[in-house]
Amino acid sequence: MIGLEIHAQITVLESKLFCSCRGNYRDLRPNTNICEICCGLPGTLPIINKKAIEYSTMTSIALGCKVPDKIMFYRKNYFYPDLPKNFQITQYNVYGFSSIGVEGLFELDDSKKIRISRIQLEEDPGRIIYLEGGMNVRNSALIDYNRAGVALIEIVTEPDFTNPKEVRLFLNKLSLTLEHLGVCNTLMEGSVRCDVNVSMKGGNKVEIKNINSFKEVEKAINYEITRQTSMYNRNIKIESETRHWDDKKKITYKSRSKEEEHDYRYFPEPDIPIIVLGDNFVSNLKVHMPELPNQRFDRFVSKYKLSEHTSIILINDKKLADFFESTLKIYFSPVEIANFLITEFKSMIEDDSESTDYLRNMKVKPEHIAELVKMIEGNKISRTTAKDILVKIFESGLLPSEVVNNTNSFKIADEKILTDAVESVFDTEKSAVEDAKTNHEAINFLLGKVMKFTNGRADPKIAMRLINNKLKKPNA
Amino acid sequence: MISKDELEYLAQISKINLSEDEAKKFPEQLDKTIEYIDILEELASDDLNVLDLQEVKFDELRDDVVRMSEELRITKNLTEDGFLRGPKMK
């Protein structure tokens, strides 16, 4: 039985949860993103961020939770140098007051759903840097409060997972959901943390803390299952304990710190009154909140008539799906564009998908793909040619038509395409065709028209041959 | 009766060192206070309906806007890089 406790920063916020300092504390000089409130100076009071409540509610809705009409905050009291007030303002489900989301359900796949126990809104502590060596610094720890007070959403699941693969699938889907909501950019350093509980065969629960990215979670669980299984096989009792994940050594080790033994002495936060969300709060949010992955999937299938297979690939890559829809705005041919993107296009950009700049710093833009697909559909170029053009666009950023005009190798040699071009010209230039039967100059005129029709790309030799052949036919 | 252990536990979770004198006289003094507040037990449990709660409407809350001030908030024990030096962790 495996359960998860995830902390995700609400990275979309401009400011912190209880003060107006910047929400993004990364790459700033230590202790410069602070104010009297987030440093816990005497006499200061927390001022809650409205948007944080909106985003945590959206997350609750997306995870199928019940959202209460009134919410309350609690103090969790414990001492630690990274906690400016030596208490954390958080939420607690007790005595009739619930946190921002409870009793949710998240669909893993067609056969399994994961129960979400609760979702709560709380503040992040600061950071302690532990130093390895050096005489001057060995006697102290370094503290940076830039992160203190940043808004966190805590998501706690029931122990419904039965294997690490399910956990991985869940975390992927959760990241995708958070990405769709815009709540948390899971690629930002430190934006997500995950604690895991693992218990086997009805034994004691072991908590693993300090897993700093979703990728490490599966590894940590696998290690722990192996550890517990081997203990079980040797008839050693598994103690209920807290362990830490060491991502360098790839092991879990028993935590020596006593912080877990706290009595947190929760009580309602007196400086924040009960917040009345109002009757229409949730329904309004549902209307205005960003589209969830499932909703987008349904829309791609029903509105754009994409296959389920294609839709799934697009949905799982939000930036690609966004690119797709931007392209549609320029040239509406969903099936063709989707297929092109998930085959030719995707194969060229595969390596880059982990980077936060994915799809952003490319030279290829929706306009390029739109024009390219339009050309394919108009029979102006073949698919193979299109792929080659794409390579050139990746390098140069030029539009497809520009690429074609600059390079001879994109001359159209395809007889079918040229035949269509010739037919088209013959249809429109009937008088010239008559002339051409007797006058050679008129033939050149027709050739000129064919060149114009193909944007100058027709292979003139082949085009001339086709024109002459057609002229010779009795029904020309 | 607050035992010596209970007092030590409370002092530990409150992170307060007691002087010898305080350790001697606090158990009795704290006991008297606890005895005094024990009268609250007379209140029936169904009265646990907490009605004195202040409410605020969602719309009245703070907008998500950054406002930084230039004043330095921490002035003691800073390193060259700007970290705050605290006592060692282990």
Added chain:
Amino acid sequence: MSSLHDLLAHEVVEGIKEGLFTAEEYVSSLIKTIEDVESKLNSFITLDTEGALSSAKLIDRKIKENEDIGYLGGVAVGIKDNISTKDIRTTCASKILEDYVPSYDATVIRNLKQNGAIILGKLNLDEFGMGSTTEYSRYYPTHNPWNLDYVPGGSSGGCGAAVAAGECTVSLGSDTGGSIRCPASFCSVVGLKPTYGRVSRYGLISYANSLEQIGPICRSVKDIVLIMNIISGKDNSDNTSMSSSPITINNKLDKFDIAIVKELINAGDHGVTGTIYSTSDKFKEIGCTCDEISIKNLHYALPSYYTLASAEASSNLARYDNIRYGFDLPIEEYKWDTYFSNVRKNFGEEVKRRILIGSYVLSSGYYSKYYLKARSLRSLLKLELLKLFKKYDLLIGPTMPILPFKFGEKIDDPIKMYLVDINTVIANLAGIPAISLPIGFSNGLPIGLQMMAAPFEEQKLIDVSYALENTINIQRRPNLT
């Protein structure tokens, strides 16, 4: 000119505006008084006479140039030392904040300054507001100007003494369980605890956030109104603050229905009770009715108060670990948790006791036994009072059950000390406004009348107080020479 320090605040404002005297002359008069009596009283922890004089000179310059000096132009205010004042040391009378200089002003301080007030200094209190006599100040106790062997009340003892003695014209204190009204009563001055949420708590160094308010301690009702209208108001920096209408001084008094709370009278000293009853006769004289009523849940009020206040205090004072601010203690040779415990060893006894009790009542075995019961009592009490306020405009009784007492009389027995608050905690628990008005003396020691009203009905308190003030003729200024 030698009695400038005797003037009331509204007289100072008018005087300076009309050029009867300069702000500098007035402030100098106060400084002279301080020089004469401060060694006997010890009202102040920090004095900023230089700053006050230069602010006064600035006011005088503005007057010369016909600039607006604000509703409190030139008035010198003493500030209880648990309210943040930018660049002026703020200690809460604790050793733990010995070197703490705030980098921001409390909202009320900003409001005062914007209206031309001059900050004279920081006034003594019981450490972190916990106490009723200033004997728990970690610096020194303040003495009652009416009799130096007696306590001035607390926790805003410095405020009561300084205002009574003329060291400052008005002061701002704070009231968690009676800390404005008790010293007002013991020092024969007027003190008002506003409705919870009427005045912003931003910058008030928290002792018990759900119970406390900042409020004025002055020598007249008119001055109370002047200060209240400046410091009241909804503040974006305090989510628990609410907007309210300004208070006015009315010369005509409506007919009010007043009730004496039996339990408060019965608990009192004979000298106190007698004076209260004779005052209630005055109500009938000015056209009000005066009944006697009972508050059913009153005997649970004090235990409930101590439970809630200690619980909140134990959490509010957790931040004092000397890492970000505080006093001088090197970090070497300590591990973090032993450092914290060693730092916090420097709290005084009473603060330590309340933190320990607070941790006790919040701990998992006891939360519903004490904390939740205290909260539910609070609701019951509030409901009961609101029902009474439908019938009566004001509920009254003695502010303190006893006369001021000598130093050391109650300090060895915490419960004895707690019982001093028995009349005042009701208003904090219910969040209602309450005023203490000086109404007489017994054996040369001051007696105060407490009046309570429904939430946001400060106007009624002021109306009756103003009328009473004009009819009660008692000695106003102590003889300190």
